[in-house]
Amino acid sequence: MTQIDLDSALDQVSSGESDKPRLGRRRDHTRDPEILEAALDVLAEAGYDGMTIDMVAARAKAGKATLYRRWSSKPELVLDAVACMKSSGHDLTSPPDTGTLRGDLVAMVKSPTLAEAERKLKVMAGIVSMIARDPELAAAAREALVEPRAAANRIIFARAIARGEISADRDIETLCVIGPAMASYRTLMLREPVNREFLIGVIDEIILPAAGLPHAVAGA
Numbered sequence: 236m237t238q239i240d241l242d243s244a245l246d247q248v249s250s251g252e253s254d255k256p257r258l259g260r261r262r263d264h265t266r267d268p269e270i271l272e273a274a275l276d277v278l279a280e281a282g283y284d285g286m287t288i289d290m291v292a293a294r295a296k297a298g299k300a301t302l303y304r305r306w307s308s309k310p311e312l313v314l315d316a317v318a319c320m321k322s323s324g325h326d327l328t329s330p331p332d333t334g335t336l337r338g339d340l341v342a343m344v345k346s347p348t349l350a351e352a353e354r355k356l357k358v359m360a361g362i363v364s365m366i367a368r369d370p371e372l373a374a375a376a377r378e379a380l381v382e383p384r385a386a387a388n389r390i391i392f393a394r395a396i397a398r399g400e401i402s403a404d405r406d407i408e409t410l411c412v413i414g415p416a417m418a419s420y421r422t423l424m425l426r427e428p429v430n431r432e433f434l435i436g437v438i439d440e441i442i443l444p445a446a447g448l449p450h451a452v453a454g455a
Contacts, residue, residue, distance in 0.1 A: 270295045270302060274316035279357035283313060283365045310365075314372055317362065320355060320379040327387040336395040337443055340414075343387065344434045353429055355380045356422040363423060381419075385411045392446070401446045413442050 273295035277286050288309060292299045306312040331342035359380050366373045388411035395401045417437050418429045 266295070266297060266301070267305065268319075270297055270305070271312075271316045271319045273297075274312055275320065275354075275358055278313065278316065278361035279354060280361075282361040286313070286361070288312070310369065310372070313362065313365070314375055317358065317372065317379050318375045320358065327383045330387045330391050332394065334398075336391065336400050336446065336448070337438065339391040339394065340388075340438045340442065341435060343391075344431050344438075349429070349431065349434075352384070352418065353422070356419060356429065359419065360423050381412065381415050384415050388412075388414065395446070401448065405446055410442060410446055413437070413445065417441070 270291065274286075274291045277290045277294055281290065286309065288299055288302055291312065292302055295302075302312065306315065327343075331339055333339050333342055359376060362372060362376060366376060389407065392401070392405075392407045392410055396403045396405075396407075414434065414437055418434070421427050421429055421433065
C-alpha cells in the first residue's frame, strides 16, 4: 500500500468516526430547583464568602460533580439561585383590594409572605458583600428581592389614586420602596426581625403620612 492509499484509508476511518454520535452522560436538570433552594439556604446562613460548593452539595444531597456539570463556579450558582427567587414564594401580582389604601397595605402583611420576605432579606444579607462588585448579581437581586413587592405596591397606590384617596402628584416610586427599604435596613443593619407590628408601624407612621393622609386616618 502506497503512502497515498494509507492516508486515504485513515481519512475514511477518521470521517466515519466523526459521523458517529458521541455517547456521554446527559445533564440532568430535574434536580436544579432542589440545588438552587439549597444554595439559597446556605447563602442565608453562611453568606457568600462563607458559602462553598461542598456545602450546597451536602445540603442538596447531591454530588459535587453534579453541581460543577451545571454551574462552573460559585458566582454562576449564586446568580441562578438569586434569580430563581423572583418566581418563587407567594404571588404578588394581584394584591388584595379592600377599598382603602391602608387596608390594602395591611392586607399584604400576612404570615406566609412575612416568612418568605424574611428569607429573602437573609439571602440579601448573604450576598451584600458581592453586590457592589458584581453588577449582574446586583441587578438579579433587585429583580428578585425588591421589585416584586414594589410592583405590588404600585398596583395598590394606583388604586388609591383612582379612588381619589391620594393625589396623583405624589412620588409613587418612592412610596413603593419605603416598606422594602425599611425592612432591609432593619434586617441588614439592625439585625432585628421584620414582624407584623414593625411593618404596620411603617405603614401608619411613615408611608401613609408621606402619601398625604392625615395621621388620624393612618392610625384608624
